[in-house]
Amino acid sequence: MTGLRSRSIGYGGRLRANVAAVGENAPRITLVPSVGEYPIYDELLYSVMTADEVRVEAFDHAVRSCAAGRTVVDIGTGADANWAVVAAESGATRVWAIEALPESAEKARAVVAARGFADIVTVLTGDSRDIELPEKADVCVSETVGAIASSEGVCEIFADAKRRLVHDSAIFIPHRVETVAVPFDYAAVLGDAGPAFQAEYATYVDRVFQTVGHPFDLRVCWTEIPHEGRLAPPITVEVLQFDSREYEYTMRESRARIDRAGRFGGIALGIRLWASPVDRDPVDSLEQRTSWLPVFVPTSGEQPRTVAPGDEFVLTFGARPSTDHRHPDYRLTARFADRSDPEMDWDGRYLGGTEFRSTAFYRELFAAYPATFRGE
Numbered sequence: 001m002t003g004l005r006s007r008s009i010g011y012g013g014r015l016r017a018n019v020a021a022v023g024e025n026a027p028r029i030t031l032v033p034s035v036g037e038y039p040i041y042d043e044l045l046y047s048v049m050t051a052d053e054v055r056v057e058a059f060d061h062a063v064r065s066c067a068a069g070r071t072v073v074d075i076g077t078g079a080d081a082n083w084a085v086v087a088a089e090s091g092a093t094r095v096w097a098i099e100a101l102p103e104s105a106e107k108a109r110a111v112v113a114a115r116g117f118a119d120i121v122t123v124l125t126g127d128s129r130d131i132e133l134p135e136k137a138d139v140c141v142s143e144t145v146g147a148i149a150s151s152e153g154v155c156e157i158f159a160d161a162k163r164r165l166v167h168d169s170a171i172f173i174p175h176r177v178e179t180v181a182v183p184f185d186y187a188a189v190l191g192d193a194g195p196a197f198q199a200e201y202a203t204y205v206d207r208v209f210q211t212v213g214h215p216f217d218l219r220v221c222w223t224e225i226p227h228e229g230r231l232a233p234p235i236t237v238e239v240l241q242f243d244s245r246e247y248e249y250t251m252r253e254s255r256a257r258i259d260r261a262g263r264f265g266g267i268a269l270g271i272r273l274w275a276s277p278v279d280r281d282p283v284d285s286l287e288q289r290t291s292w293l294p295v296f297v298p299t300s301g302e303q304p305r306t307v308a309p310g311d312e313f314v315l316t317f318g319a320r321p322s323t324d325h326r327h328p329d330y331r332l333t334a335r336f337a338d339r340s341d342p343e344m345d346w347d348g349r350y351l352g353g354t355e356f357r358s359t360a361f362y363r364e365l366f367a368a369y370p371a372t373f374r375g376e
């Protein structure tokens with residue numbers, strides 16, 4: 001580990017992963033595991049999302065602008081029932097708030113009652129794909145958008161809602177989400193520090209491993225992608241448009257032209273989200289501080305490769321349903337346009353590939369992880 005400003009920490013009594021120092025020695029950017037796609041929501045995660053003003057303003061505005069006089073289904077209402085309450089406040093005639101996690105649904109029921117909307121909002125416990133509604137809804141809102149747009153299963157959730165839960169002319173919120181990619185020189189930002197998890201979120205690493213059943217190179221997010229580490233402007237690699245009939249996962253090839261000298265450490269993935277079709281400017285997770293932190297896929301190489309302005313990368317990004325038929329698996333490759341070997345070939349499976357510590361980045365991050373995983 002080269003992270004002079006980070007230390008390894010033992011949670012559960014053992015040394016596991018690098019955790020960043022806090023206070024004046026804190027590195028400029030730290031890592032947080034990508035958690036939104038796993039059923040491990042708790043009070044901290046819900047409170048971070050509810051306090052995310054950029055996200056809340058976008059969804060709040062979109063719901064308020066269409067809910068009056070309509071019926072609404074809020075899929076994945078969470079413990080705070082945010083959009084169900086906004087819909088009721090704005091004059092929706094009936095709201096169904098669906099939540100898969102029983103404890104969160106119970107909390108949502110208490111929030112709805114405390115806000116005086118129990119006669120309008122019904123909280124239903126279960127996966128939306130197993131829920132029947134007494135009638136089809138006019139509006140479908142679901143904040144099951146991931147740090148990679150499709151990673152929390154919004155495509156499958158909306159596809160099922162279109163078939164069974166809403167009218168043909170239903171309004172979908174969000175309206176459109178894109179995933180964008182930026183080649184990133186994280187060493188230029190970290191200096192002599194190494195990659196390390198933010199202390200507050202390090203314990204979620206083991207929660208993801210417990211959910212999946214084994215340790216693997218889980219998706220990680222940087223707290224920020226500072227401009228000084230960006231090697232090219234963002235390019236779009238995934239487009240989800242929810243007014244079209246049925247979403248189909250595809251493989252997309254794009255090109256990124258390097259516009260500054262640096263070292264290619266990997267690709268950062270952010271989202272751009274239009275909650276409603278009239279939104280001119282999207283929520284942009286690479287430009288704004290939101291709870292959708294940018295995912296980072298490290299290079300496969302042992303050392304970040306030096307790049308120069310004018311170099312061109314060919315990126316391929318593809319998604320396909322994972323074995324749970326809901327959360328996508330991803331493949332992301334990057335190669336210089338004038339070379340055939342890839343600099344990166346990422347097997348981003350939801351339930352984890354067979355490999356753990358498969359690249360230099362993950363070996364450094366998990367240098368201290370124990371050889372045997374007991375699922376504690």
Ligand SMILES: C[S@@+](CC[C@H](N)C(=O)[O-])C[C@H]1O[C@@H](n2cnc3c(N)ncnc32)[C@H](O)[C@@H]1O
Pocket residue numbers: 036039041049050075076077078079080081082083098099100101104126127128129143144145153157
């Ligand atoms: C990112 S949180 C959003 C919570 C809340 N809607 C908000 O925006 O503040 C996603 C929530 O959706 C729930 N969820 C995900 N997929 C679901 C599904 N298919 N059916 C019901 N709930 C689901 C999760 O358990 C989680 O509580």
